[in-house]
Amino acid sequence: MAGPDAFQYAIWRVVPDVERGEALNVGVVVFCRRRGFLGARAELDEPRLRVLAPGADAGAVRRHLEGLVRVAEGEPAAGAIAALPQSERFGWLTAASSTIVQPSPSTPACATTPRPSWTGSSCASSRARAARPGPDLPVPAAVLEDGGGHPARVATARRARSGGWRG
Structure with missing residues (x-):
């Protein structure tokens, strides 16, 4: 049996x-x-985007994400x-960017599967489940769901999920 393989991912x-x-997590790119293997998944949660940026052009953001997936x-x-x-x-897809879609720093990890098992084919809920690799590629759920764990981003992510500020 083969040992674990090193891979990298970015959100x-x-x-x-x-x-x-x-920040709103919208996808992941994985490279082994x-x-x-180089693969990417992305899904834009438009209601959450509207909470963060009511004037944002969701169509343009979606097209940007689709272009990144096609490059991958x-x-x-x-x-x-x-x-x-x-x-x-992968280097291009994870390079620092000044656009509205920005990658996290590339993160190394290990897995024993030849390919990631993407969970689902589309994002049906307010969380980026389709963008999350399956259990064989352990990207921490908190990274995808709560803006990377930074207290301000966690509060923002929770506020976005709840539909706005609460008194």
């Missing part, structure tokens, strides 16, 4: 206003060099970046 976040420091998959229609080797595409 994609929508950051509508950098000054407020609020040994297994030759290496689709020829996604342009020249999609033709790069997987490791270079």
Whole structure:
């Protein structure tokens, strides 16, 4: 039986206003060099986005996320970046960005499966379940659901889930 393989992942976040420091987790990109795997899942929770940024263009954000997933998959229609080797595409997909969609720092981990088991095919709830790798790739749920654990982002994530500020 093969031992665990090292992989890296990063969380994609929508950051509508950098000054407020609020972020909405919308996806994940996973790379395992040994297994030759690069994959991404993304889903935008529009009600939560409206809570954080009422004027945000959800359609534009969704198209941005779809483009990132196509680059990860290496689709020829996604342009020249999609033709790069997987490791270079992962580097591009996780590079610091000043756009509304920003990646978290790349995080190393280990797994024993050849491919991640994505949970579900679409996001049916207010949490990014479709974006979360399955149990074989243990991305902490708190990272995906509560804005990375930072107290201000946790409060923001909870406020967004509850539908707004509570007195």
